Amino acid sequence: MDNLIQVVSIASAALAVSFGAIGPALGEGRAVAAAMDAIARQPESAGTLSRTLFVGLAMIETMAIYCLVIALLVLFANPFVK
Amino acid sequence: MTIDWWTLALQAINVLVLLYILSRFLFRPVVAMMAERQAAATRDLDAARAARAAAEAEQAKATAETAVISAARKDRLDAATAEAQAQKDALLATARAEAEALRAAAATDIARARATAAREDADRASRLAVDIAARLLARVPAALQVSAFIDDLAAGVAALPEASRAALVAAEGPLRLKAPRPLTDPEVRACRDQLAAALGRDVTLTLEVEPALIAGLQLDAPHAVVRNTFRADLDRILKELTRHGTRHGT
Amino acid sequence: MQSPLVTEALFHLGPVPITAPVAVTWGILAVLGGGAFVATRRLKLVPGRGQALLETIVATIDAQIRDTMQADPAPYRALIGGIFLFVLTANWVSLIPGLEPPTAHIETDAALALIVFAATIGYGIKARGLVGYLKTFAEPTWVMIPLNVVEQITRTFSLVVRLFGNIMSGVFVIGIILSLAGLLVPIPLMALDLLTGAVQAYIFAVLATVFIGAAVSEGEAPAPRRDSLQKER
Numbered sequence: 001m002d003n004l005i006q007v008v009s010i011a012s013a014a015l016a017v018s019f020g021a022i023g024p025a026l027g028e029g030r031a032v033a034a035a036m037d038a039i040a041r042q043p044e045s046a047g048t049l050s051r052t053l054f055v056g057l058a059m060i061e062t063m064a065i066y067c068l069v070i071a072l073l074v075l076f077a078n079p080f081v082k
Numbered sequence: 083m084t085i086d087w088w089t090l091a092l093q094a095i096n097v098l099v100l101l102y103i104l105s106r107f108l109f110r111p112v113v114a115m116m117a118e119r120q121a122a123a124t125r126d127l128d129a130a131r132a133a134r135a136a137a138e139a140e141q142a143k144a145t146a147e148t149a150v151i152s153a154a155r156k157d158r159l160d161a162a163t164a165e166a167q168a169q170k171d172a173l174l175a176t177a178r179a180e181a182e183a184l185r186a187a188a189a190t191d192i193a194r195a196r197a198t199a200a201r202e203d204a205d206r207a208s209r210l211a212v213d214i215a216a217r218l219l220a221r222v223p224a225a226l227q228v229s230a231f232i233d234d235l236a237a238g239v240a241a242l243p244e245a246s247r248a249a250l251v252a253a254e255g256p257l258r259l260k261a262p263r264p265l266t267d268p269e270v271r272a273c274r275d276q277l278a279a280a281l282g283r284d285v286t287l288t289l290e291v292e293p294a295l296i297a298g299l300q301l302d303a304p305h306a307v308v309r310n311t312f313r314a315d316l317d318r319i320l321k322e323l324t325r326h327g328t329r330h331g332t
Numbered sequence: 333m334q335s336p337l338v339t340e341a342l343f344h345l346g347p348v349p350i351t352a353p354v355a356v357t358w359g360i361l362a363v364l365g366g367g368a369f370v371a372t373r374r375l376k377l378v379p380g381r382g383q384a385l386l387e388t389i390v391a392t393i394d395a396q397i398r399d400t401m402q403a404d405p406a407p408y409r410a411l412i413g414g415i416f417l418f419v420l421t422a423n424w425v426s427l428i429p430g431l432e433p434p435t436a437h438i439e440t441d442a443a444l445a446l447i448v449f450a451a452t453i454g455y456g457i458k459a460r461g462l463v464g465y466l467k468t469f470a471e472p473t474w475v476m477i478p479l480n481v482v483e484q485i486t487r488t489f490s491l492v493v494r495l496f497g498n499i500m501s502g503v504f505v506i507g508i509i510l511s512l513a514g515l516l517v518p519i520p521l522m523a524l525d526l527l528t529g530a531v532q533a534y535i536f537a538v539l540a541t542v543f544i545g546a547a548v549s550e551g552e553a554p555a556p557r558r559d560s561l562q563k564e565r
Contacts, residue, residue: 065497
């Protein structure tokens with residue numbers, strides 16, 4: 001198992017992306033549900049709500065992006081791989 | 083993971099240069115233009131507001147002038163109305179006064195005419211009454227026409243004032259005795275006796291017939307008259323009545 | 333597959349290696365600067381179509397800054413608006429075939445975040461004085477000093493990584509898709525990248541505004557990121 005570090009790196013990268021996707025997915029689902037609820041209650045403010053929703057989603061997505069960056073670091077810039 | 087520090091520095095410089103360029107060539111002129119436009123809009127708005135204010139002032143002035151004109155017109159109308167009213171009142175008052183005067187004059191005339199008519203009527207009635215009395219008395223029997231008055235003639239002579247009786251006593255010549263009919267001798271005699279008793283001297287009598295006397299006797303002396311006749315009585319009554327009526331007429 | 337984290341030097345100017353992001357940024361600089369110079373050379377009092385667009389952009393930036401900071405936007409307009417325009421243009425450079433967004437490389441994002449960091453400190457000192465600005469680190473108590481210092485650094489780092497991760501992941505995913513199926517398939521993802529690029533540019537500018545506003549505002553706690561976002565939207 002000379003390439004144990006590579007195997008662990010790939011496995012941890014997949015783990016990071018998959019688990020890092022769960023949290024933002026749940027968060028985005030709640031955010032969208034709340035936005036839909038608000039739009040259903042007040043259709044006249046749908047424009048403002050949807051714009052705010054987009055920005056919020058981008059902020060939440062950043063969490064997943066962090067995980068992706070970590071995964072990419074592990075894959076391509078692994079300090080333990082010579 | 084490697085960071086290219088050269089690239090980092092270059093990018094930082096690039097971004098700073100870009101920020102400067104954008105600030106110098108994009109934001110500053112655009113903002114200046116926007117500010118200039120806003121200033122121009124403010125200026126135009128101010129000008130428009132000033133023009134509007136001026137127009138409103140003009141309008142207010144015109145309104146005030148209109149109000150003044152209408153007020154003057156109203157005053158003139160009121161004055162004219164008041165004058166007309168005054169003239170009408172004056173005319174009415176004059177007319178009423180004239181009518182009043184006319185009516186008063188008419189009333190006075192009527193009253194005067196009525197009084198005159200009443201007086202005349204009264205006079206006429208008095209005269210008529212006296213005439214009627216005269217006619218009636220004319221029917222007195224001839225004997226009574228004289229004999230009943232002989233005593234009264236003497237009494238009348240006796241009742242004369244002292245001066246007149248003295249003049250009568252002292253009078254010389256015959257006394258004129260007027261009678262309504264020719265006297266009979268006994269009557270003449272009775273007269274002479276009575277007069278003599280009254281005057282204290284003998285008198286000579288000149289007999290005259292005067293039918294107007296109706297009844298009674300009238301003794302004429304040079305200075306005194308003793309009337310004892312119906313005519314004299316009637317005249318007195320008539321005078322009395324007429325004076326009465328005249329007094330009431332005025 | 334080439335790592336998205338390394339940048340190869342295109343050529344060297346003396347000892348200085350010129351990488352692709354730097355070259356692309358030069359191009360963006362030339363286009364934006366030249367465009368701004370040409371567009372603002374003949375401004376009229378009655379705006380034409382292009383001038384109206386420019387004025388709308390500037391007025392919108394002003395309104396956003398005013399809403400977020402509750403202050404006159406004039407001192408911050410050039411910094412915030414310039415960063416927004418640059419990040420937006422850089423994100424959309426991927427529309428041109430063969431070019432990669434400079435923001436897909438961490439050096440560009442780090443440079444931007446460093447500029448924002450320096451501007452935050454600079455505006456804070458300018459508004460409160462050096463002592464006054466340093467005192468804000470001791471709020472609400474001196475115990476919070478390490479946390480506040482760490483917050484300054486981490487939020488700047490977060491700024492870097494957020495922009496870098498979003499743009500780089502877009503470029504990376506499109507690269508993968510291109511290697512699998514070349515024709516027409518990446519188009520929806522490119523459209524999504526455009527949207528992501530615009531949103532990230534907006535978020536970067538708003539966060540810079542919030543940081544500067546928190547440093548400048550007198551005696552107020554730094555505005556919570558989320559509240560400010562929702563409020564200004």
